[in-house]
Amino acid sequence: MTTPDRVTGSSVSRAGLRFWSAILALAVFLIDVLTPLEGAVAVLYVVAILLAARTNRRNDIVVAASGCAVLTITAYLLSHDLQHIASPALRAVVSLAAIAITTLLALQNHAATNRLAAQARLLNLSHDMIFVRDRAGMISFWNKAAEQTYGWPSDDALGRSADALLRTSYPDKREAIERVLLETGRWEGRVEQRTKDGATLAVDARWAVQHDHLGKPVGVLETHTDVTDRVAAHSALVQSEQRYRRMFDASRIGVVEEDWTDVRAALKALDTGGAGLRDHLARHPDIVRSARRLARITDVNPAMQKMAGADGSSAFIANVDKLLGQNDRSFLGALLAFAEGEPFYEGETEIVRLDGRKVPVLFTITFPAEPDGDRNVLAFVIDITERRQAQDALLAAQADLAHAARVATLGEISASIAHEVNQPLAAIVTSGEAGLRWLRRDVPDLKEVATTMGHVVAQGRRASEIVARIRNFLKKAPPQKDQLQISEIIEEATSLVAREFAKDDIVLAIETEPGLPPIRGDRIQLQQVLVNLLINAGQAMSGQSGSRIVTLRTGTADGESIVITVQDSGPGISPDDLPRLFDPFFTTKHGGMGMGLAICRTTVEAHGGQLSAESIPGSGATFRLTLPFSQQHASP
Template identity: 80%
Template sequence: MTNLDRPTGSSVSRAGLQFWSALLALAVFMVDVLTPLQGAVAVLYVVTILLAARTNRRNDIIVAAIGCAALTITAYLLKHDLQPIASPAFRALVSLAAIAITTLLALQNHAATNRLAAQARLLNLSHDMIFVRDRANVINFWNKAAEQTYGWSADEALGQLADKLLRTSYPDRREVIEASLLDTGRWEGRVEQRTKAGAALAVDARWALQRDHLGKPVGVLETHTDVTDRVAAHSALVQSEQRYRRMFDASRIGVAEEDWSGLRTALNSLPTRGANLRDYLARHPDFVRNARGLARIIDVNPALQKMAGAGSSAAFIKNVDKLLGEGNRSFLDALVAFAEGERFHEGETELVRLDGHKVPVLFTITFPPQSDEDHNVLIFVVDITERRQAQDALLAAQAELAHAARVATLGELSASIAHEVNQPLAAIVTSGEAGLRWLRRDVPDLQEVTTTIGHVVAQGRRASEIVTRIRTFLKKAPPQRDMLQIGEIIEEATALVARELAKDEVALTVEAQHGLPPIRGDRVQLQQVLINLLINAGQAMSGQPGSRTITLRVGSEDGETLAIMVQDSGPGIQPDDLPRLFDPFFTTKDGGMGMGLAICRTTVEAHGGRLSVASTPGSGTTFHLTLPLSQEHALP
């Protein structure tokens, strides 16, 4: 058997066959006419016809047959004329009969060959790889699809052993497959083969056994379909499914797979849509209750079963209504999200375990696109019991912290009251003692006593104002803001600390710019700030040898800010103490409370200003205080 899809010869070989056929016919004619041979020389024309048949052209066969018959008759007439010679005439008839029979057989063979060629062309049109092998496994037909897929041309494949060429791997032993083929005449299976380039192909093979007229096996027709991509896709799908199953079963997050297609149908049948759907569902709780049963559970992973206290997915599905509990609005919200075409819905609810305990959970529902017909709705559930407990513990800790803060605030407030009131009380005691000394003289100095009693009254009033300010603060009343002249505040503050500074032999110098605009603030609070700064400066120089001076400078900065500087000639502040100087309860004085400077900074900042300090050990300390000037009287 040959590869019938190929033509017998090219156009050049066909012309050569025609030439040699004609030449042979002429030679036979010359021998028949010119030689005295008495045999049926014309029978040799049969060879001419067979040679013409090799061109695979029907017309060539017919032309050759007619030509040979004409030459046979012509030779008979030339050699024997029309004499009734029995023997030559008989030989001529035999030759013509041989020519006719050969022509008929050649035409039949041509027709059969054309039919086979047409069938071969049909096989070449197939997208499947098709080849024919004999019983010895030798390939004798190889179609175009086989050439394109496997990489071998027909010339390369013909005559090769099929299994060796394609390096075929069978799903079973070859002997078993051959036995099945001989028994049934057919075999189907998936085999692995290699291309010329070495690529592995998975193919679905179908074998058909060919038998001759005696029923003897003579060949096998193999049809192969390349399923490499399909096998790879199936393998990837299987791996994806296995991976999904592992994730589904091993996840510590509860997962449920549900089919909501029934819910979609029920929602589509409702008379309302859009924004009115939630109101409709709220007015029809029976629909929502029945809709729960339409959300068909397909599978539940072990984590969700454990969360619900169910021993199996069947137990979970059987008690799903109990698990959701009555009056649970989370399903209604999910139903609205599903109807509105959202892809996700999240919420928080409580899952009622089979033993009756409630488990707080967070859940997320992922809805597939509507093209998937809602068959794969995934619900992810996270147990937040530990988080809820942590939140409760945090709230309790916050309550404890708030209580501790209130206690600390109370302590700071008490310290603040003691610190602020202590100064006027100390001044009252000092003034009272001075008044007693003036009265105990042999000749009482009533003028000095009067002055001293005036100081007592002034300090008492100042203490009263401090207490009043604190009570106002506790009542959350708005702070008092008056238009104040800084000169008056400085004069009053220096008068109140004059005795304290004189006791420590401290000289106070005030350098104030004239015509300063007023500021807006609380007189008593600003007085307390200046008094604190002046007294701290005096106490810092107490017991220090040499001159002890405090310089108080007051001026304007950039026309919008009032600047006050309190500079002393004391020992200064250590660099390590500067960052903490304004912290509550931090002090560098023996017996100090550490509240004065903290209160001063808070007061200044409440007035929109700033309080800072600069110090070099051994060179004194400078406090720099700024306050905003009143905009109604700001400098041009």
């Protein structure tokens, strides 16, 4: 299949064809007129018409035919008269008939050629590589896409074997493919071919057999689509999936694949009545529970199966509700992060094994940003049972250290304790002696005796309270979270250090904001924190001349927490020491253990608060302790 333009362009130009056609017609005319030949010389005009037809221009055919007909009639008139119609006239008629028939056939061939050329141009517009080969495999048509993709121009490809040119590799034996092609008239498959530059292409081939009017196969139309990039992308996707699957199965971290499509739909259909989503969900926990049941688990890796005590992933292919306990609060945070478009959410919770045992875990849920990301939500889960046990052991060790610190603190404030206990004892002795004197009178004054006995009882109770407070301070018992008034804790802590401060001429100034809400915590632990901070403040001013003042202030911050500051008028803390002040075993005191402030910070953080320090050298140090209000009194 070739275009007329290519044929004419490869031999003689259109102008040359027109010229030689005219010369030939003129030569036939001269021979017919000037020579005594009796044959039908005018029939040779057919050659001139066929030569003009090779220009593939309809006008050239018509002009050449008309000119030849005119020359035929002119030659007859010049050579013969019109009075006798004999054999010359018959020859002229035969010549005119030959010219007419040849012209008609040339015009039909021109129309057919134009139709084929139009079809060829359409094939050249295709993005697929298209070529035609005969039964021997020789290429007879080669479209533009084939030129661009394979690199061979049409002139180089025509007449060559397609298999040899493209070095085609078939998925099956070539004979078997050819047999299927002849039996069904079509064949489709994927083959590999080489370009002129040596690159290997993967193409989807579609073959169709061309038949002649007798039904005999005469050629094959091959249409090829370059799928090299698609094959490479698919191969990369398969490799990526294999790598992901290997990591999924071999990971020691639990991985859960989840589908949150229904969760997204439920959130879109949710009517919050103008309220924020967080507030609405907080007021309607049933919505959170319902959403938790909509999050479907699609796959679970072996590590997660082991963590939950399951033999396979089928035990989880239901919903997240099977994994989380009834009192789990982490899903609310994950749901809000999902609704707000956050890429991930991290938290800590407990999963429920199939045997009912709870396992503490850390988790991260990732929410992909792709349009179908709701179907590929991944949760990464780490079992922190051992870490939780280590934390418990650490807290127990810290409790032991805190107990040791309290004993050490007791040694430092023993004089103050002796002073506190001595006061009620002395008052008891004095009241007892007075009562005896009232009784020894000739007429005992029972009213005064009763008053004196009341004083004895009151001072005895006071002494008992002092001893009980010291025993509670020293006893080794697990922490208890009670509702406490901070003013009471401050009063008890300051009474423990009062004697020590008096001995060192330290003035303790207390500024307390009235009506402070209660906090929740362990009384003894918070007492120890304040005692430690007060003693440290006093020791920071030891050896300092002039006034020694420790200021203890209490107030509120942001309506959610109580702030206690302990400020001294000492030399302050070195800027180099300030970042390490709360590190274990770091101390600036001679003979100190370096555990007091570390224990204080751990204790405060265990109560949900913060402990920090700031200092300007030469202007004293300030320790800032923040504790949250009790939950019942927190701001709404």
